[in-house]
Amino acid sequence: MRKIKSHMVGIDSGEINLFSDFENGGEMWTGEGPREKRRFIHFSEPFMSAPSVSVGISLWDTDAGTNLRMDITADGINPEGFYAVFRTWGDTKVARVRMSWQAIGQVADPEDAWVLE
Numbered sequence: 001m002r003k004i005k006s007h008m009v010g011i012d013s014g015e016i017n018l019f020s021d022f023e024n025g026g027e028m029w030t031g032e033g034p035r036e037k038r039r040f041i042h043f044s045e046p047f048m049s050a051p052s053v054s055v056g057i058s059l060w061d062t063d064a065g066t067n068l069r070m071d072i073t074a075d076g077i078n079p080e081g082f083y084a085v086f087r088t089w090g091d092t093k094v095a096r097v098r099m100s101w102q103a104i105g106q107v108a109d110p111e112d113a114w115v116l117e
Contacts, residue, residue: 002052004105004106005106007109008106008107008108008109009104009105009106009107010045010047010051010103010104010105010106010107011102011103011104012043012044012045012051012102012103013100013101013102013103014041014100014101015058015098015099015100015101016039016041016084016098016099016101017059017096017097017098018037018039018084018086018096018097018098018099019037019086019096019097020095020096021094021095021096022061022095022096028088028093028094028095028097029063029093029094029095030093032090032091033089033090034087034088034089035087035088035089036085036086036087037085037086037097038075038083038084038085038086039083039084040076040081040082040083041081041082041083041084041101042080042081043079043080043081043103045107046079046080046107047079047103047105047106047107048079048105048106048107048108049079049105049106050077050078050079050105051077051079051103051104051105051106052103052104052105053074053077053082053101053102053103054074054101054102054103055072055073055074055084055099055100055101056072056099056100056101057070057072057097057098057099057100058098058099058100059096059097059098060094060097061094061095061096061097062092062093062094062095063092063093063094063095065093066090066091066092066093067090067091067092068092069088069089069090069092070086070087070088070092070094071085071086071087071088072084072085072086072087072099073085073087074101079105082101082103084099084101086099
């Protein structure tokens with residue numbers, strides 16, 4: 001369990017179109033075997049330390065004639081952002097993916113910014 005020792009907790013969230021390979025014949029749509037797409041997501045403002053990040057699929061457009069395989073994750077999480085990662089393998093053909101994300105963690109308290117002279 002992660003415990004946040006602050007009354008200043010920030011929640012940031014969003015959605016990104018991770019890729020659309022159907023339109024341009026990209027490898028997620030035409031390829032086979034292991035494939036991966038990743039994109040760095042910047043938080044709207046930095047957290048004090050790496051936040052807890054959850055990712056989910058909000059759009060998944062696939063070929064109905066192949067097996068559906070996917071692995072999604074948040075990788076390289078730091079106070080400024082993280083990589084949204086989508087993986088597939090085998091004969092799965094993915095036209096496009098949109099991912100949603102949410103980050104929760106400690107943020108700076110503006111009251112802590114004062115300096116004694």
